[in-house]
Amino acid sequence: MHIEKLVVGPVETNCYIVSKSADFDEVFIIDPGAEADRIIKAIGDRKVVATLLTHGHFDHTGALYAFSDYPIFINEKDAPMLNDFDLSAGRLMLDNTPRPEATNLYKEGDKLLLAGVEITIMETPGHTMGSVCILAKDKIFTGDTLFDGDYGRTDLPGGSHELIRKSLRRLFTYEGYEIYPGHGPNAII
Template sequence: MIIKVLEVGPIMANCYILGCEETKECAVIDPGDETDRILLALAESALKVKYILNTHGHFDHVGGNKKMKDATGADILIHPLDAPMLNSLSASAANWGFSADDSPAPDRTIEDGDTISFGNITLKVLHTPGHTPGGVSFYTNGNIFAGDTLFQGSIGRTDFPGGDYETLISGVRNKLFVLEDDVNVFPGHGPATTIGREKRFNPFFR
């Protein structure tokens, strides 16, 4: 399995390229910005994008959807509760003093328990709301891509529209902390961690 991490955009969101070494099919998780850099990283490994996967609908994670789809033709997948956010990214970014392109509508919406396959990789969708109503995490083979749900030593903000603290805490406990301790957590911002580390040391769960 190929995993590439790029910090993109002014808010330094993590974009992940997850690729199959045998078939060279891949998914791009959260192409928030700097699409040219993402495309260069794809070209360096000769990867073909099958899916553009959105963990949630905030502009710093999905602001590159349009350019990535225009360049690759890949399908955009997002949870239906966050799908309406895609057509107002430019306005959302402007509120922060930034710019982003509105995203095309999703080619498909994804729900808790769905699976997404490309090459020899299968991701399981875990609905982990709280940061946004339609926030999801993607799990495969000892790795969880958690968006802005869980960070090293912290959690996602819940003071944005649609956020809910108790919902986020419950989702982490019931969807993420039931995974093995050695599962790698790849968050939407900041360094990677593990489930075991966060269960032991994250101050929000002591």
């Protein structure tokens, strides 16, 4: 599996471009938070097959408009955030850029084959009610649920300290897996 990380936007969100291999002609995007032109340039001539969102906050969806011609996946509990200035925490950065609607709603246990990579969706509520982690082999894209040495805040709309604790306990059963968080460096569970 080939994973490219771009750190984008004012809160340094990790956007990932993922494919089977470096020379594979299809990719999917995880959390296009900002700087659409930079993401598009990094994709180059490769075909985008989907955009996956770990949750609906503004800093993970800010460049979504640039990928509206492709399938957009989000958990149904976070879908309303895409165009709600308050729910998406966009008011924090005065970001009210319109987002396209999601075309696909995923849930716990969904399996997808995208750009030659098989992924499994794990619901990990706490940072938001619809937060998910994306498992791919021995790697987990954790969004804002789990960072290197920390976890996501729970004081924004839809956050729950009790739920994130349960989600973290679940993630910690994946000992040895590498995490690709929504902010900051990768880490090993």
